[in-house]
Amino acid sequence: MASILSADKAYFRFIILFFNCLLTFGSYFCFDMPSVLQSQFQGNFTCEKDNKTEVNSTNTTCCVDCLGMNPDEYNLLYAIYAWTNAIVVIAAGFLVDKLGNRLGIFLFSSFCVLGSSIFALGAMFPGTSVLLPIMLLGRLLFGAGNGSLTIVQNRITAFWFKGKELALAFGITLAFSRLGSVLNFFTTGNMYAEYGLSWTLWIGAMLCAIGFFSGIAVSFLDIMGINQLGRSSVLALESKKLHITDIRFFSLSYWLLAITIMFFYNGVFPFVADASKFIQDKYGYDPKSASYVAGAVYDVSMIMSPFLGGIIDVVGKRGVMAVLCAVLTIPVFGLLAFTNVYPLVSTLWLGVTYSVAAASLWPSIPLVVSRATIGTAMGLTTSIQMIGIGISNLLVGVILGKNQGHLPQLLAIWGDLSFSSFLPLTSSSPSRFVGGVLNLSKKQMNLLLRRYEEETDERPSSDVTYEQTDPSVIPNPDSSDQDALIT
Secondary structure, three states, X not given: OOOOOOOOOHHHHHHHHHHHHHOOHHHHHHHOHHHHOHHHHHOEOOXXXXXXXXXXXOOXXXXXXXXXXXXXXXXXXXXXXXXXXXXXXXXXXXXXXXXXXXXXXXXXXXXXXXXXXXXXXXXXOOOOOOHHHXXXXXXXXXXXXXXXXXXXXXXXHHHHHOOOOHHHHHHXXXXXXXXXXXXXXXXXXXXXXXXXXXXXXXXXXXXXXXXHHHHHHHHHHHHHHHHHHOOHHHHHHHHHHOOHHHHHHOOHHHHHHHHXXXXXXXXXXXXXXXXHHHHHHHHOOOHHHHHHXXXXXXXXXXXXXXXXXXXXXXXXXXXXXXXXXXXXXXXXXXXXXXXXXXXXXXXXXXXXHHHHHHHXXXXXXXXXXXXXXXXXXXXXXXXXXXXXXXXXXXXXXXXXXXXXXXXXXXXXXXXXXXXXXOHHHHHOOOOOHXXXXXXXXXXXXXXXXXXXXXXXXXXXXXXXXXXXXXXXXXXXXXXXXXXXXXX
16 A cells, blocks of 8 residues: 555645545534524424424424424524533644544544434434433534544644645635535435434434544554654654643734634624524525525535635735635625625625635644644634634524524624724734735745745755744744735
8 A cells, every 4th residue: 555655745645635524524514404403493392283394373483393492592502512612622632733643533533423423312302301401412522523623634634735735725625524514504404304303413423424434544544644754753752842831832923813713703603503594584585495595605615615725825815815804794794684685695795705714714823833733723723713603602592582683693793793804904914924924925935934044054955845844933024024025
């Protein structure tokens, strides 16, 4: 096998990328299944109806296959996922930095399978006191696995593509994940109509097993490739030196990136979680059509992400794009709140800005931290992100639980995105080197490294690029240096 697959060839890292993408395909399918099935989760299971689903005089969904959750309980399913991520992912990131990818892959993919299975099991007890605790336990384990598995996935991508097609690889990874989300929005409603609620959730749990088996292939290829490159001893030494307290050395630009990601995603994920029900209530769509419109956010992301990643690798401008995404997302929620414009316009618009933000923000993290701390940095960023999303989900649940309609929800998201539009301005400032490097293309960053080599008389091998160098070892050029590089 080693004679057939050569780790120093481009095809090898793309084979790893393929199996790495499949790690989270099933878990992303499962994550938003409650959004598609929101009417069934919140439907009144005590109704005695001849049809599987219909609406009673009080506009409450009645069905014999529903769970009877209130809005607070439904949004708690998303909140506990977010809070679990916030707690677990920091330790998960440090764990994979310290002990390696293989342990993380098997541990976290197992959590995804177990958590989604327990979640499906809970749906078999409608109308009982154990329904909510079992389903919350399932979401807790699922959250601990999926968020942490994404960190391992990003760490593997960063190792094999740093200094090469980094943003493209992140974009392809996101596209595969969003393929799972898109298929959820297009197929879960049909599966429910055919098989009922319980079996639909069990099918989702089976899809999570794809990540477990893909993890076997990724682990084998990753270990084989590292050994071929002779990097195993170097990585082991870096891991041995790593301490959790090393986060105090993270730069200001890293923290600004992490906070920007949190505020932007606060406006996207909590909205998508309730978007199907919102579209049904305001525009009168049936559940199936509403799920298609809501899922357009992920449709766009799935299609655009790889192309955006490739473009960003060439042109840079990550900080500028982050600002534009936040600013251009604000009108989306104004359209939804105050107009009757066809909702697909808003969800497609949101999909475009979300795709650009994801392609520009997440690949920036490996550029502002050292190689040995990428997992820790990704875990900490995910933790900060999930703290914000957890708070937002609880806030949305409280708002909807008071029967005030969806307008306060949209206004809260609007304000959140307005604030997030100002944060990237600092991280993209050309007067700060690490922030400025977010706006540099790969060619410009390599030019900066060459100049650093000339000034320090250090000349690494010709295949070394800026992105393979610890950002902390390169001095801060002033704004005139930045202008010279850009020109």
